[in-house]
Amino acid sequence: MAAAAIHQFAECITCHAWSPDQSSETNALPLLPVLRSRSPLVGSDPQSPRAWRSSSAVIAFCPNNHEVHIYKFFTDKWEKLHVLSKHDQIVSGIDWSKSSNKIVTVSHDRNSYVWTQEGSDWVPTLVILKLNRAALCVQWSPKENKFAVGSGAKSVCVCYYEQENNWWISKVIRKRHESSVTSLAWHPNNIYLATTSTDGKCRVFSTFIKGVDKRGSQSSTSTDSKFGEQIAQLDLSSTWVFGVRWSPSGKTLAYAGHNSMVYFIDEVESSPAAQNLALRDLPLRDVLFVSERTLVGVGFDCNPMIFTADDTGLWSFIRFLDERKAAPSASKASQDWTVKSWYGIWKITSALQNSSREGFITNQIKGTSVITHRTQGTILGSGVLQVFKIQGQPGWKDSPDG
Amino acid sequence: MASSAAYPDADENLEAIITRIEQKSRKIETLLKQSKPVEALKTALEGSPLKTLDERCKSANWIVVHRAMMAIRDVDGMFNSLDPEYYDILMKYLYRGLSTGDRPTCDQCLKIHEKLTEKAGLGCILRSLADTVNTV
Numbered sequence: 001m002a003a004a005a006i007h008q009f010a011e012c013i014t015c016h017a018w019s020p021d022q023s024s025e026t027n028a029l030p031l032l033p034v035l036r037s038r039s040p041l042v043g044s045d046p047q048s049p050r051a052w053r054s055s056s057a058v059i060a061f062c063p064n065n066h067e068v069h070i071y072k073f074f075t076d077k078w079e080k081l082h083v084l085s086k087h088d089q090i091v092s093g094i095d096w097s098k099s100s101n102k103i104v105t106v107s108h109d110r111n112s113y114v115w116t117q118e119g120s121d122w123v124p125t126l127v128i129l130k131l132n133r134a135a136l137c138v139q140w141s142p143k144e145n146k147f148a149v150g151s152g153a154k155s156v157c158v159c160y161y162e163q164e165n166n167w168w169i170s171k172v173i174r175k176r177h178e179s180s181v182t183s184l185a186w187h188p189n190n191i192y193l194a195t196t197s198t199d200g201k202c203r204v205f206s207t208f209i210k211g212v213d214k215r216g217s218q219s220s221t222s223t224d225s226k227f228g229e230q231i232a233q234l235d236l237s238s239t240w241v242f243g244v245r246w247s248p249s250g251k252t253l254a255y256a257g258h259n260s261m262v263y264f265i266d267e268v269e270s271s272p273a274a275q276n277l278a279l280r281d282l283p284l285r286d287v288l289f290v291s292e293r294t295l296v297g298v299g300f301d302c303n304p305m306i307f308t309a310d311d312t313g314l315w316s317f318i319r320f321l322d323e324r325k326a327a328p329s330a331s332k333a334s335q336d337w338t339v340k341s342w343y344g345i346w347k348i349t350s351a352l353q354n355s356s357r358e359g360f361i362t363n364q365i366k367g368t369s370v371i372t373h374r375t376q377g378t379i380l381g382s383g384v385l386q387v388f389k390i391q392g393q394p395g396w397k398d399s400p401d402g
Numbered sequence: 403m404a405s406s407a408a409y410p411d412a413d414e415n416l417e418a419i420i421t422r423i424e425q426k427s428r429k430i431e432t433l434l435k436q437s438k439p440v441e442a443l444k445t446a447l448e449g450s451p452l453k454t455l456d457e458r459c460k461s462a463n464w465i466v467v468h469r470a471m472m473a474i475r476d477v478d479g480m481f482n483s484l485d486p487e488y489y490d491i492l493m494k495y496l497y498r499g500l501s502t503g504d505r506p507t508c509d510q511c512l513k514i515h516e517k518l519t520e521k522a523g524l525g526c527i528l529r530s531l532a533d534t535v536n537t538v
Contacts, residue, residue: 238535239532260524260526260529280524280526
C-alpha cells in the first residue's frame with residue numbers, strides 16, 4: 001500500500017499533535033497531494049511537533065523554529081489558521097488534549113505553555129517547570145488534569161492545575177534518570193507514567209498527587225504509591241531508547257531501542273515478562289498501539305512497520321505499511337507516493353475518533369513529512385503527507401477492540 | 403533481561419570459561435576432521451563469553467571461532483543450516499575479524515558479511531555496533 005497523498009508543510013518539522021475530533025464524520029478525507037518536496041532536505045534538526053484534527057483535519061506543528069503553526073484542511077488544501085509564538089527556542093513537544101481542547105507546548109527554552117482557545121485566539125499560560133535544561137517531550141495524562149514533561153535535565157516534570165491560584169504547578173521527579181528523558185507515556189489509570197531515556201532504561205513511576213488523583217478508585221497497587229516512586233525499571237537495551245507506549249488497556253508496554261529492537265513487556269507492575277523483537281532493518285524511533293494487539297512502529301527506514309500479537313500474546317513483525325521500501329538516497333523528484341525522507345520517521349501520534357473506531361496516526365518525518373494513518377480506512381499523511389489505503393489489505397489484523 | 407541459553411552467566415569463573423573454550427576447541431577439531439564446518443562454527447559461537455570483561459577469554463574464544471570460520475568454503479550452504487539466533491553473534495565476530503587486518507581473515511569475513519547482511523538485514527549490523535554489554 002503506497003501513500004495516497006503527500007503534503008509538505010515545511011522544510012523541517014520538529015513535533016506535531018492532532019486536534020481532538022469534534023465531529024462524527026467517518027468519511028475518508030479527500031486524498032490529494034498538495035506538495036512534494038523538491039528541495040534538498042538540509043537542516044540538522046528533527047521535526048517539530050504537530051497536531052492533527054481528524055475529520056476536518058486540524059494539525060498543530062512546529063516548523064523547526066520557535067512557533068507553533070496550526071493548519072486546517074479545507075476540502076482540498078491546508079490553510080494556516082493560527083501561529084502560536086511565545087517560545088524563544090525550538091518547540092520540541094506538542095500535545096493537544098482530547099476533551100478539554102488545550103494545547104501544551106514545551107521548548108528548548110526550558111519553558112512550557114498551556115494554550116486555551118478563547119474565541120478565535122489561543123491564549124498562553126506559562127508553566128514554570130524549574131528546569132535547567134531543554135524540555136524534550138510532553139504528554140497530557142488520560143484525564144487531562146496533569147501533563148508530564150521529559151527533559152534533558154535527567155528529570156520529568158509532572159504538572160497539575162491548582163484551582164485556588166489559577167496556575168499550573170510542576171512537581172519534579174529527580175535523581176532517577178541517568179540521562180535525558182526521550183519520551184513519555186501515561187498509563188490509562190492516569191497515575192503510572194512510563195519514561196524512556198538515553199541511559200537505555202525504561203522506567204515506570206507513580207505520579208499520584210494528593211488533591212488531583214483519588215485513592216481507592218484505582219486498583220490497590222497504584223494507589224499505595226507515592227509521587228515519584230519508581231514502580232519498575234527495565235534495563236533491556238544497552239542503547240538509547242525511544243518511543244514508549246502503553247497498550248489501550250495498559251496491560252502491555254512497548255518501546256523501541258536504538259539497537260533495532262522493539263521491547264514488549266506485560267504486567268510491568270507485578271511480574272514483568274519481556275519479549276525482545278529484533279528487527280531486520282534500521283531502528284525505530286516511535287511506536288503506537290493501534291489496538292490492543294497491533295502496533296505500528298516508525299523509524300529510520302521511512303516506512304512504518306506493523307507488529308501484531310497472536311492469541312498467546314507473542315508479538316511479531318507483520319509487514320511494512322508501504323509496500324515499496326523507500327530508499328533515502330533515491331531521487332526526490334519523483335511522482336510516486338512513497339515516503340522519501342533523508343532522516344527517517346521521528347514520531348507517531350494518533351487522534352482516535354470517539355464516534356467511529358477509526359483513528360488517525362501521524363508519522364512525523366524528520367524533514368518534511370507526516371503521515372497519518374486511519375486504522376480502518378485510508379491513511380492520510382501530512383507534512384509530506386502520505387495517504388495509505390488499508391481497507392481490505394491482507395495481513396492487517398483488526399482486533400475486536402480497535 | 404533476554405539472554406539465550408547460549409550465553410553463559412557473567413559471574414562464571416574465568417578459569418571455567420577458559421576450560422570450556424578449550425573443550426570447544428577440541429570438539430571443533432573433531433568436527434572439522436569430519437568435514438562438518440557449519441557444525442564447527444555453531445559450536446564455536448555457542449557459549450561465547452560475551453558478558454565477561456576479561457580479554458584473555460575473549461581472545462581465546464575468538465581464536466576458536468576464527469578457526470571454524472576459516473574452514474568454511476560454501477558460505478551459502480552455511481546459511482541454509484545456520485539458525486537465526488546465531489546471526490547477531492556471528493556479525494560481531496565478523497567485525498572482530500575485519501579489525502585484524504589480516505588478508506585471508508578479512509577476505510573470508512567480507513564474504514560471509516555480504517551474505518549475512520542479506521539474510522539478517524541492517525538491524526543485525528546495528529546490534530553488533532550498539533551492543534556494549536555483550537562484546538566479543
